[in-house]
Amino acid sequence: MTDHDDTTGRDVSAYDATEFDATECDATECDATERDAADEVTVIGGGLAGMTAAWALSSLGLPVRLLEAAPDLGGKAGSRRIDGRTEDHGVHIFPAFYRNTLRLIDDLGLTGSLRPTHKFHQIRPGLLGGAPRKATATSVAEGLLFLYGVIDLLAQDYTTRDESLHDFLRTRRYLTEETVADIEHFFIASTAAESRAASAAEFRGSIAAFLRRPGRIRMPRGDLQHWLIDPFQRRLEATGVKVHTGYELTAVTTSGHRLHSLTLRTPAHTTTEHVTGHVVLAVPHGRVTDLGPELTGALRPAQGIRELNSRPLGALHLYLRRRLPHLPAEHIRLVGSPHAITLLDVGQNWAGHRTTVLNCVVGRVERLAHLPEAEAVAVLVEELRTYLPGLSPDDIEHVCYQPHLAAPYFTPGPGTERLRPHSTTALTNLHLAGDFCAAPPGMTGMEGAVRSGLSAAESVRRVLRPHLPPVRIDTIPTVRPGTARLVRAALAPLVAAARTQAGPRPRRRRA
Ligand SMILES: Cc1cc2nc3c(=O)[nH]c(=O)nc-3n(C[C@H](O)[C@H](O)[C@H](O)COP(=O)(O)OP(=O)(O)OC[C@H]3O[C@@H](n4cnc5c(N)ncnc54)[C@H](O)[C@@H]3O)c2cc1C
Structure with missing residues (x-):
């Protein structure tokens, strides 16, 4: 793949399916029945990552079955019937820089399910009756300092290092205490992670992506199940994907360099089946870890997944x-x-x-x-x-x-980029997907999930359909630290003047 990372200029193939030796049953050596079985791909986990993988694999002409533990597909981007109402797992927004997600929605013919929003409001407490009060405009000086802070973040080169968002913000002595607290609050509200647990490199990545791909944020016209997940499932089934809900993966075994067996529990029975084809595992990272060290040891990097954290949102x-x-x-x-x-x-x-x-x-x-x-x-x-x-x-x-205490949301912590697993694993017939998988900085949430599904499909393609073109994975153009440094230097004199007008400086809080 020749794509380039949005923020660092690195070759992003580092985040996607990496080349590996296909030492498994080579299709040319098998008879026709074995070849068919070896071609079948089982996707486990029917959230956005698994659904995307199933869609991309089916588009490659591969037979696919999709197994999901819950009664419905969608995972965190879906809904459940609760007290007779369809309730989203949580309200979702689709920024313009979600290139893979928006392209997928377009490919599915579902662009009409989303509509652009024109504004985002921030309101403060304290107004009795009448209209909620909008946040007072910060002074020109504080506005300039805030903008300078964004440029300063973009000027950081996090290629080989990372720090917490807390450490970045609290060492920017030109920012005011109020501005720092507000940025931290904004981050927690959208990710559930306090700033000490959040990666500055990831935050930089999402800001860079947002700046390089500006545009209206979109939101669904109704609940996610009816407007996104159900029609997506119908499209999958129309292309031949066999969808089975109520199938929970409870255990796996490995043998040599292969995933050997899957134990699946349904409400009626538990069965263990021999794996003949390929498996895309698209369940949350905590569920992958539950499958044991033999499996997590086969991920790349080995065991890194055990150190990832998610928090309830x-x-x-x-x-x-x-x-x-x-x-x-x-x-x-x-x-x-x-x-x-x-x-x-x-x-x-x-x-x-x-x-x-x-x-x-x-x-x-x-x-x-x-x-x-x-x-x-x-x-x-x-x-x-x-x-x-x-x-x-x-x-x-x-x-x-x-x-959602039992279904936490993944936000990368400082330095976790090197721990996030790749789609391709050391087991030649196992591939990984999920919003926690390796991705360029800033790509989490739905875009992370969709991207990982495409990457897992690409990992499978390299083995089963090497003659076909690579699965398309879009990236966002780069905001290079050097460019941001030039802008930062140009603004420095103005910032020194603005600092004399602004409020108290940020305090470094004790850990
Ligand atoms: C309240 C809330 C609001 C959010 N808002 C946004 C937003 O505005 N924008 C955004 O980009 N993201 C948002 N997200 C995050 C986004 O929903 C997720 O990042 C994304 O949907 C994750 O997709 P996934 O497929 O990786 O994982 P999941 O959605 O967790 O899917 C995993 C699937 O695997 C299934 N599964 C688990 N274990 C097994 C097993 N053993 N066997 C079989 N199946 C199994 C699960 O049932 C689930 O369906 C929000 C999340 C929450 C909680």
Whole structure:
């Protein structure tokens, strides 16, 4: 592959399927039946990564079956029926730099399922009645310092090093305490990771991607199941992919350089089957680790996956009896909210709603884990009321609270880039996908998942269909540190003047 990394200029084939020796049953040596069996690909895990892998593999003309433990496909990008309603795992947005995700959606003929949003709001607490107050514009001086901070981050060369977002921010002595706290809050609200647990290199990567691929953020026109996952599943089945839900992988064995057997549990029985073809494992990293050191030792890098971390990112959906006045229709961040809440009133965006329906994402949901759910909801509703003063508990007709403690969200920590596993493994018939897999900095979430699915398909193609062209994987153009350094140097005199006007400097907090 000849793509280039968006931020460092490195050859991104380093993140994707790497060449390896195909020492398994060579197709030319097998008879026709063995060849068919050797060609079959079993994808385990029906989230976006697994669905994408199945789609790309099927497009290569390979027979594919997709096994998913849950009753429905979609994983974290899907929905569940709860109390008779379809509830998203959490409200999702699609930035313009999600090139692989948006291309996949286009290939599926589902571009119409998304619509662009025009604004993003940040509101502060404290306004009684009437419209929520917008965040006051920071002074020109503080605005300039913030911009300088972004350029300073882009000027960092993280090719061979990384640091925490906390360490980067707290050592920028020109930033104000308030600006640092606000950036940290923004990060927690979207990833559940406190700044000490977040990689500055990854944050740099997502900012670079955002700047190089600006454009409107898109959001689904309705719940993810109906607008994305169900039609995706129908397209998969139409191309011949056999989808089986309720199949959970519980154990594997290996033999030499091959994955040897899979133990699958369904509600009715548990079976162990011999692996004749290829397997794409597309389950969360914690589930991969549960399969044991023999398997994690075959990943590249070996055992690195055991050091990855994920954190719960919760969802609270409030159905109100009326339409709250003055509430913006676009995404809102509650600036400084103790549990790091962002929300969208899907009642104004999705068909079939006459009243307000608040879909909130809760970044610091783990802090409520010790409380019974009703108490946790009460805490969050009180917090919402400080920002949305028109909201009263009597307005709430129905609550759906999903803290997702058992389905955490992956955000790369400082230095974890070198630990994220590649699609190609040391087992010649095992390939890996998932949002935690190796990717250029800044590519996580849905884009990370889709990208990894394509990379796993490419890994399989190299063995089974080497004569076909590589699976397409798009990247974002580079923001080189050197360019950012030039801009930083040019702005330095202005920044020195602006610093004299701005608020207190950031304090380094104790660990
Ligand atoms: C509240 C919330 C909001 C989010 N918002 C955004 C957003 O706005 N933008 C964005 O880009 N990302 C967002 N994300 C993240 C995004 O949803 C995920 O990164 C992405 O969907 C992960 O896809 P995946 O296929 O890698 O993993 P998953 O979605 O976790 O899929 C893995 C699948 O494997 C199945 N599985 C697990 N174990 C087994 C087993 N043993 N056998 C068989 N199957 C198994 C699971 O049931 C699941 O379906 C959000 C996440 C959350 C929690």
